Amino acid sequence: AQKVTQAQTEISVVEKEDxxxxxxxxxxxxxxxxxxxxxxxxxxxxxxxxxxxxxxxNEISGRYSWNFQKSTSSFNFTITASQVVDSAVYFCxxxxxxxxxxxxxxxxxxxxxxxxxP
Amino acid sequence: xxxxTQTPKFRVLKTxxxxxxxxxxxxxxxxxxxxxQDPGMGLRLIHYSVGxxxxxxxxxxxxxxxxxxxxxxxxxxxxxxxxxxxSVYFCASSYLGTSGNLDNEQFFGPGTRLTVL
Numbered sequence: 001a002q003k004v005t006q007a008q009t010e011i012s013v014v015e016k017e018d019x020x021x022x023x024x025x026x027x028x029x030x031x032x033x034x035x036x037x038x039x040x041x042x043x044x045x046x047x048x049x050x051x052x053x054x055x056x057x058n059e060i061s062g063r064y065s066w067n068f069q070k071s072t073s074s075f076n077f078t079i080t081a082s083q084v085v086d087s088a089v090y091f092c093x094x095x096x097x098x099x100x101x102x103x104x105x106x107x108x109x110x111x112x113x114x115x116x117x118p
Numbered sequence: 119x120x121x122x123t124q125t126p127k128f129r130v131l132k133t134x135x136x137x138x139x140x141x142x143x144x145x146x147x148x149x150x151x152x153x154x155q156d157p158g159m160g161l162r163l164i165h166y167s168v169g170x171x172x173x174x175x176x177x178x179x180x181x182x183x184x185x186x187x188x189x190x191x192x193x194x195x196x197x198x199x200x201x202x203x204x205s206v207y208f209c210a211s212s213y214l215g216t217s218g219n220l221d222n223e224q225f226f227g228p229g230t231r232l233t234v235l
Contacts (some may be wrong), residue, residue, distance in 0.1 A: 004160075033221045045161075045208065045226040060147035091160060095221045104221065105177070 141209030
């Protein structure tokens with residue numbers, strides 16, 4: 001079975017601090033995809049990144065960076081110099097395993113709520 | 119471009135009542151999905167569709183039915199609502215995935231908050 005664990009339920013930081021959101025996944029598949037989504041207070045989820053299991057290069061996009069380590073089954077997300085607008089719930093997700101329909105299943109973690117205080 | 123829209127935004131039902139949630143997308147996406155979001159549990163896939171006229175079960179399909187008569191619309195029905203179906207429902211869409219899998223970026227609607235008394 002596939003599983004995504006986001007052990008940090010809630011994190012509170014002060015603006016300009018760096019913060020890392022942890023994501024640990026479980027799958028026996030060799031081919032899989034990992035995602036991060038952001039859910040701001042407005043409610044709808046916004047895609048941030050997708051990474052496949054064969055690409056372990058870290059990625060940086062502005063203040064956001066992602067660290068993918070297959071050895072520890074982790075796909076952590078770091079926000080540098082956090083801002084109040086970063087306050088949201090962040091979800092990690094895994095596309096792996098197969099449903100009865102023969103398609104890979106998408107499993108979400110339970111989310112981490114980030115509060116950035118001014 | 120409206121993206122993915124959902125109606126209604128809020129709804130309160132009594133146990134046993136039925137209702138239909140409507141999802142529409144204007145991005146010409148092949149795939150559409152219905153999720154439910156419950157506190158502390160992330161999103162769980164209810165049903166999905168890989169094209170007009172086709173639907174399939176996700177992780178938690180019981181108590182729900184879906185239809186995709188038009189490519190741009192995906193309907194979620196509750197025939198006899200139960201309090202356990204109190205949740206926030208999200209619709210999403212994506213373009214064709216690799217080998218038909220659900221691997222691509224998904225675009226989400228704003229959600230429907232449903233309460234069943």
